[in-house]
Amino acid sequence: MKRKRVFLLLPVLICFLPIFLQGQSNVIIDELLEEEAADFARTTYLVLAAAELIGEEAAPEEALLALAELGWRIEVKEAGEPIKLGEYSFMLMKAFNMQGGLMYRILPGPRYASRELKYLNFISGNQSPYRTLSGEEVLRILGRLLEWKGEEL
Numbered sequence: 001m002k003r004k005r006v007f008l009l010l011p012v013l014i015c016f017l018p019i020f021l022q023g024q025s026n027v028i029i030d031e032l033l034e035e036e037a038a039d040f041a042r043t044t045y046l047v048l049a050a051a052e053l054i055g056e057e058a059a060p061e062e063a064l065l066a067l068a069e070l071g072w073r074i075e076v077k078e079a080g081e082p083i084k085l086g087e088y089s090f091m092l093m094k095a096f097n098m099q100g101g102l103m104y105r106i107l108p109g110p111r112y113a114s115r116e117l118k119y120l121n122f123i124s125g126n127q128s129p130y131r132t133l134s135g136e137e138v139l140r141i142l143g144r145l146l147e148w149k150g151e152e153l
Helices: 002-020 026-034 040-050 060-070 085-095 102-106 110-119 135-152
Strands: none
Touching (some): 026 135, 040 060, 040 135, 085 110, 085 135, 102 110
16 A cells, blocks of 8 residues: 555656756656666755755756765765765755754764654655665655655745
């Protein structure tokens, strides 16, 4: 039943994500959806553009430079390297200025960021901060977070 809901949610997410990223090239989203292991540059671009921390016309490589300048204690990797769930969760928490729970507030970092997103039901399945994500998972988690932020406002 849960898997059925996820597959029903995915087309809705794909339809509404371009609204949040109006100038976003569909090519980047299409490339991300095809990836078994989402790459660091495209994922960073998607998060920073959705949070309006970079312009939508920026390239994924420019997103990596912006991430380094933000000083979030996230190790900037090579563009094609896969992103881990913990890195992605921490990036989302920082980009959208999420406060998190007690442990995240005491020790902010990838481990407790992924636990917080699991608690909020943005992550389904394995919450290990060291596992890689598919492009589909990246978009699904971001879509859930954007929906939640919209409800929160």
